[in-house]
Amino acid sequence: MQRLSEEDPQVIGAYRLLGRIGAGGMGRVYLGRSAGGRTVAVKAVHPHFALDTQFRARFRREVESARKVGGAWTAPVLDADPDAAVPWVATGYVAGPSLTEAVAEVGPLPEAAVRAIGAGLAEALTAVHGLGLVHRDVKPSNVLLALDGPRLIDFGIARATDGTASLTATGVSIGSPGYMAPEQIVGKDVTGAADVFSLGAVLTYAATGEPPFTGDSSAALLYKVVHEEPVLGPALTGDLRRLVTACLAKDPTARPAPAELARRLSGPAGASALLRPGWLPGPLVERVSRQAVELLDLETSALPADHPAPPATNPAPRGNPAPPAFEERGPGGGAPEGDLAHAPTATAKAAKSAAVSLATRKGRGCTLVLTVAGALAAVTTTAFFLGLLPGTGGSGRDGAAGRPAASAGPSRPATVLGGFAGTWTGQVVQSDGTPNGTMTSVITDDPQAPYAVRTTYDVLGVIQCHSKAKLTSATTGRITLEESTDGTAGPGCTGQTSAVTYTLAPDGTVAFTSDDEKGGKVRATLTRSGR
Known part of the structure; x- marks a missing residue:
């Protein structure tokens, strides 16, 4: 590049x-x-x-x-x-x-x-x-x-x-x-x-x-x-x-x-x-990881200094990698040697080197970048990452908070979500302004639907996480929901149950926020792409 x-x-x-x-x-x-x-x-x-x-x-x-x-x-x-x-x-x-x-x-x-x-x-x-x-x-x-x-x-x-x-x-x-x-x-x-x-x-x-x-x-x-x-x-x-x-x-x-x-x-x-995980040799998986990091670096550096942060991408929810695995442990932000013991040596070194080099950069956060690099490498080290990412197991509970997965909400009047109904898309950014992919939310006003919102989070077309959300409160211009994985969370998805909000703006867009810390507390500005 x-x-x-x-x-x-x-x-x-x-x-x-x-x-x-x-x-x-x-x-x-x-x-x-x-x-x-x-x-x-x-x-x-x-x-x-x-x-x-x-x-x-x-x-x-x-x-x-x-x-x-x-x-x-x-x-x-x-x-x-x-x-x-x-x-x-x-x-x-x-x-x-x-x-x-x-x-x-x-x-x-x-x-x-x-x-x-x-x-x-x-x-x-x-x-x-x-x-x-x-x-x-x-x-x-x-x-x-x-x-x-x-x-x-x-x-x-x-x-x-x-x-x-x-x-x-x-x-x-x-x-x-x-x-x-x-x-x-x-x-x-x-x-x-x-x-x-x-x-x-x-x-x-x-x-x-x-x-x-x-x-x-x-x-x-x-x-x-x-x-x-x-x-x-x-x-x-x-x-x-x-x-x-x-x-x-x-x-x-x-x-x-x-x-x-x-x-x-x-x-x-x-x-x-x-095309099962590992169909590509390990060095090529590392190559894709580096390419993803380079892509994110290019995008951030291409923005002028006075350019507003891109519309939010995704709250590292069901589709984002979990930064803490690399951010909070080990020198330079890398995981201790023991944590990488189960990963193939070449892939482990690539993930660690990416973590160290990016963690030492000045003037920008590296949470998402480390997450993306780690998640891509996880394609060949699934067992290693399954131990770090909550919500990827079969227990049906959030591995970090221990809360049960969200259940379907009660029936609601169709008028509650009338102004929000449709398909909304936008670019996601973390709370520190780091780009974190894109999101597409489909909001339904059908009172019989078990979940009001279904969302897909996408990072570079490589990592995809899917969520469902039940309504917890609503006003004319703002809805709050409890979002959880739809059961297909895999490597690269936090799997957290979190609170998300959608707020209608005067210009017809929707402001999205999430409190998912593992996903970077993402935000996004969504535009309607269909009904």
């Missing part, structure tokens, strides 16, 4: 930019935040493409097609402006390294991880091809590894270039030479089978650390893809090797369909069955 330079825009569309993620042949990719607090990746094409009317027309069509892609293993297109002076598209941000970065950092991945990646990507391609789309640029750098699975990115831009430039145009490529299918190279019709070929090359890279075709130049690579057999190496064995070989068949009709590939990789349960 790079900080914005003087040449970079500060805002694109409705998104405030926080840093530059990367750059490529088509444009630059920025990290951005929406007014509602969602983290996005904003891709702005290079200005010279904006002068190409054919590019704009195809970009517009492909963005509209890509908006339809909503599979579990893709980054969704959220917004775009193909008519802007510099066309851009915003997609959901994925907190995790690319497959290229992952292999460069830790080397070839274990077979279990390769199969999980392959199953997820195959399911993504099944959804994409079902919409009549072809990705055309499946490669390691377009595969991101999040804690909950792989994501296939870069749909619109990759396709938008096809048809506006030839393979021989100076400085322009319509694919990646080592991963393009033979039919792409020779200019034949391209179908979804081309994506399957590319996926086979990607899985070879993940399993061996090398692509199946290598060469000293693009011309040599293209020749080998068309005329020579792939080199898979001894690390790729058994059924996985047979599957990859089938994907890399020169004849498109001989390649398996993505749905068949997904089934053979994961079985009838699907890719999600392979």
Whole structure:
């Protein structure tokens, strides 16, 4: 992640930019935040493409097609402006390294991880091809590894270039030479089978650390893809090797369909069955943790000194990590050595080093940052963190206060919550002003509903906590509720039972507060997003 330079825009569309993620042949990719607090990746094409009317027309069509892609293993297109002076598209941000970065950092991945990646990507391609789309640029750098699975990115831009430039145009490529299918190279019709070929090359890279075709130049690579057999190496064995070989068949009709590939990789349960905690090697989990910390640091430092604190995010309730585990014990804010004894050594060191380095920063709190880093690392050390986070056990009681989980409140007149009814969203901040994710509250005025409010707290799209709340008191413009976990609290969620308030403001927003100390006593300014 790079900080914005003087040449970079500060805002694109409705998104405030926080840093530059990367750059490529088509444009630059920025990290951005929406007014509602969602983290996005904003891709702005290079200005010279904006002068190409054919590019704009195809970009517009492909963005509209890509908006339809909503599979579990893709980054969704959220917004775009193909008519802007510099066309851009915003997609959901994925907190995790690319497959290229992952292999460069830790080397070839274990077979279990390769199969999980392959199953997820195959399911993504099944959804994409079902919409009549072809990705055309499946490669390691377009595969991101999040804690909950792989994501296939870069749909619109990759396709938008096809048809506006030839393979021989100076400085322009319509694919990646080592991963393009033979039919792409020779200019034949391209179908979804081309994506399957590319996926086979990607899985070879993940399993061996090398692509199946290598060469000293693009011309040599293209020749080998068309005329020579792939080199898979001894690390790729058994059924996985047979599957990859089938994907890399020169004849498109001989390649398996993505749905068949997904089934053979994961079985009838699907890719999600392979994505258990620990599916990624420990060093990559640490990498995601560091990336999350970097993201929060960027956001805070990007705010001008006189900028008001962002609307609240979430009271570390059911979805926030519990700071005390790192704040109150051990030198420099870190937990004593014994507390980390049950965590894998590498992950433990990462969590501790993050705690120490962040605790020594001047001028800002580190509660949430430590919490996020610890909670992300907890994905592979669940047993360790379950002992620290209240409300994650099966007792149904708040581990800190010993109170029973909130029960459903009595029936109430529908008019009590009439002014609050609807869906409300906003950005959460702790009492010290530290950003702490986003929250979405659904408030119902149905007097028969057992709970008046259901809330989801989200940190970086990685940690999600869910709560329910029963009404304890109400006036025309203010309601107070007892909020508790809805029973799905996991690592990273405090699980506390706490008092929360929603207060209507004259401008139509709602001010939210929580007394959950483990969550940082968060606050938020919520806007209505639906009824």
